[in-house]
Amino acid sequence: MPEKTPGPDTAGTPHLEFRDVVKSFGDNTVLNGLDFTVAKGERVTLIGPSGSGKTTILRLVMTLEELTGGYIHVGGVPLQYEEQGGKRVRIPDKRRRRTTTDIGMVFQHFNLFPNMSVLENIVEAPIHVMGLSRSEATAKAEGLLAKVGMEEKRDMKPSQLSGGQQQRVAIARALAMDPEILLLDEVTSALDPELVGEVLAVLKDIAAETDISMLIVTHEMQFARDVSDRVMMFDQGSVVEEGPPAQIFSEPAHQRTRDFLSAVL
Amino acid sequence: MSTSWWSWDHAAAVLPLLLDGFKVTLLATVLGTLIALVLGLIVAIVRRSAPRVVSAPVTGVVEFVRMTPLVVQLVFANLVLSPYIDSTLAIGIWVLGIHYTTYMAEVYRAGIDSVPTGQWEAATALSLPRARTWRAVVVPQAIRNTLPALGNYAISMFKETPFFVVIYIPEMVRNAQTYGGDTFRYTEAITLAGLIFLVASYPTSLLIRRLEKKLA
Numbered sequence: 001m002p003e004k005t006p007g008p009d010t011a012g013t014p015h016l017e018f019r020d021v022v023k024s025f026g027d028n029t030v031l032n033g034l035d036f037t038v039a040k041g042e043r044v045t046l047i048g049p050s051g052s053g054k055t056t057i058l059r060l061v062m063t064l065e066e067l068t069g070g071y072i073h074v075g076g077v078p079l080q081y082e083e084q085g086g087k088r089v090r091i092p093d094k095r096r097r098r099t100t101t102d103i104g105m106v107f108q109h110f111n112l113f114p115n116m117s118v119l120e121n122i123v124e125a126p127i128h129v130m131g132l133s134r135s136e137a138t139a140k141a142e143g144l145l146a147k148v149g150m151e152e153k154r155d156m157k158p159s160q161l162s163g164g165q166q167q168r169v170a171i172a173r174a175l176a177m178d179p180e181i182l183l184l185d186e187v188t189s190a191l192d193p194e195l196v197g198e199v200l201a202v203l204k205d206i207a208a209e210t211d212i213s214m215l216i217v218t219h220e221m222q223f224a225r226d227v228s229d230r231v232m233m234f235d236q237g238s239v240v241e242e243g244p245p246a247q248i249f250s251e252p253a254h255q256r257t258r259d260f261l262s263a264v265l
Numbered sequence: 266m267s268t269s270w271w272s273w274d275h276a277a278a279v280l281p282l283l284l285d286g287f288k289v290t291l292l293a294t295v296l297g298t299l300i301a302l303v304l305g306l307i308v309a310i311v312r313r314s315a316p317r318v319v320s321a322p323v324t325g326v327v328e329f330v331r332m333t334p335l336v337v338q339l340v341f342a343n344l345v346l347s348p349y350i351d352s353t354l355a356i357g358i359w360v361l362g363i364h365y366t367t368y369m370a371e372v373y374r375a376g377i378d379s380v381p382t383g384q385w386e387a388a389t390a391l392s393l394p395r396a397r398t399w400r401a402v403v404v405p406q407a408i409r410n411t412l413p414a415l416g417n418y419a420i421s422m423f424k425e426t427p428f429f430v431v432i433y434i435p436e437m438v439r440n441a442q443t444y445g446g447d448t449f450r451y452t453e454a455i456t457l458a459g460l461i462f463l464v465a466s467y468p469t470s471l472l473i474r475r476l477e478k479k480l481a
């Protein structure tokens with residue numbers, strides 16, 4: 001895990017860059033020429049009404065959705081498409097995977113592999129993607145399980161765990177790949193209210209102890225306030241306004257942001 | 266005694282022949298099942314993931330095989346292949362295996378479709394290579410849901426081995442007929458053959474039902 005450095009590096013190459021990004025589902029254009037960047041180590045929270053395209057943005061970064069137009073760069077490297085001789089060319093899956101190994105994602109519904117134990121879930125990618133030996137991967141997984149408070153459950157199956165426990169395992173699984181960018185899409189929305197706290201506490205620790213860049217979608221406004229360097233308010237696929245959490249949450253400039261915040265807070 | 270409906274002497278005489286035939290039947294079922302299990306999975310994966318130039322012809326062949334009767338396939342394959350392959354039994358086993366491949370491929374396909382998209386997405390999020398995603402994530406989950414159906418097809422394959430009679434493979438029913446033809450005593454031979462089938466498939470189907478309950 002990268003060591004914590006003092007705040008985002010806004011001077012260098014953006015860690016993540018959306019350039020004129022277009023995403024349509026059939027006739028429905030969700031993102032229409034979106035531009036934004038995330039600096040190395042920066043934590044950016046996306047807020048906005050349902051259907052505004054927040055999940056779509058994260059899924060594009062994870063290559064779970066195909067770009068319709070424009071470019072996404074990760075540390076300066078094109079992710080899904082690149083320009084070659086004035087043409088926009090699709091990057092093959094194999095090369096995409098080389099870029100995505102540095103990106104991790106935690107899902108709303110955990111998506112643990114039910115046919116594997118907790119430990120197997122975590123060592124799977126380190127062994128088969130990073131090429132660690134089983135014993136190296138196991139040692140690493142045990143460290144991460146301790147970090148998320150799940151070391152006692154290493155041999156259980158996901159179905160034997162509570163939602164909060166499953167989500168903590170999913171976080172450990174993502175971290176086992178040493179991601180430089182972590183995508184969190186409403187990771188507590190599927191949890192019973194009493195289990196939300198344990199998951200957010202783990203994430204706050206990770207935010208405090210590492211300099212992983214994060215792109216976060218959440219309805220937990222206090223959490224967003226605590227971990228974000230910047231909050232971006234979306235509506236209908238474009239940025240309404242952005243700024244430090246204190247500014248966006250306390251003195252939003254736009255009426256649409258005020259309306260949205262008064263509806264969720 | 267010889268005019269009575271049932272003769273224990275004939276029953277005793279035919280039984281060894283039947284058991285010899287039963288070995289052939291069992292061998293055909295086991296090998297046919299193995300072929301269908303393996304090829305069926307390959308066909309299902311190809312149809313789901315290979316480019317159209319590959320998957321379309323595979324789909325065409327599969328549909329063709331599924332829509333024609335096993336007996337016709339046996340006779341046809343024997344006609345075409347017997348100059349090249351000495352063993353009719355080998356031809357029979359491959360035809361049986363490939364015929365059932367098409368059914369098992371459908372079962373696997375349903376199993377693969379039942380794996381939630383979230384599983385594929387989690388694999389992508391971990392940058393797992395495609396082959397590893399199939400092997401470690403999708404296939405184990407797909408097969409779990411399909412084991413009972415696969416078992417039932419194995420039983421029905423077992424019960425269709427008598428069709429081998431059309432290409433003169435000495436399986437159990439053919440041996441029963443031969444004995445009947447030689448001695449004019451069909452009753453004992455055919456009755457015993459039926460009983461042997463029953464004794465073999467009933468416990469197997471019970472096992473599958475238990476497996477079904479355990480997995481449910």
Ligand SMILES: Nc1ncnc2c1ncn2[C@@H]1O[C@H](COP(=O)(O)OP(=O)(O)OP(=O)(O)O)[C@@H](O)[C@H]1O
Pocket residue numbers: 025028030048049050051052053054055056057
């Ligand atoms: N696979 C899909 N097929 C068709 N339309 C889709 C698909 N995924 C998303 N959309 C559409 O894209 C738009 C944006 O969806 P998205 O899930 O990104 O919104 P969101 O901001 O995450 O909303 P929420 O807060 O409800 O999660 C919506 O209109 C949605 O209907």
Ligand SMILES: [Mg+2]
Pocket residue numbers: 054055056217
């Ligand atoms: Mg969403």
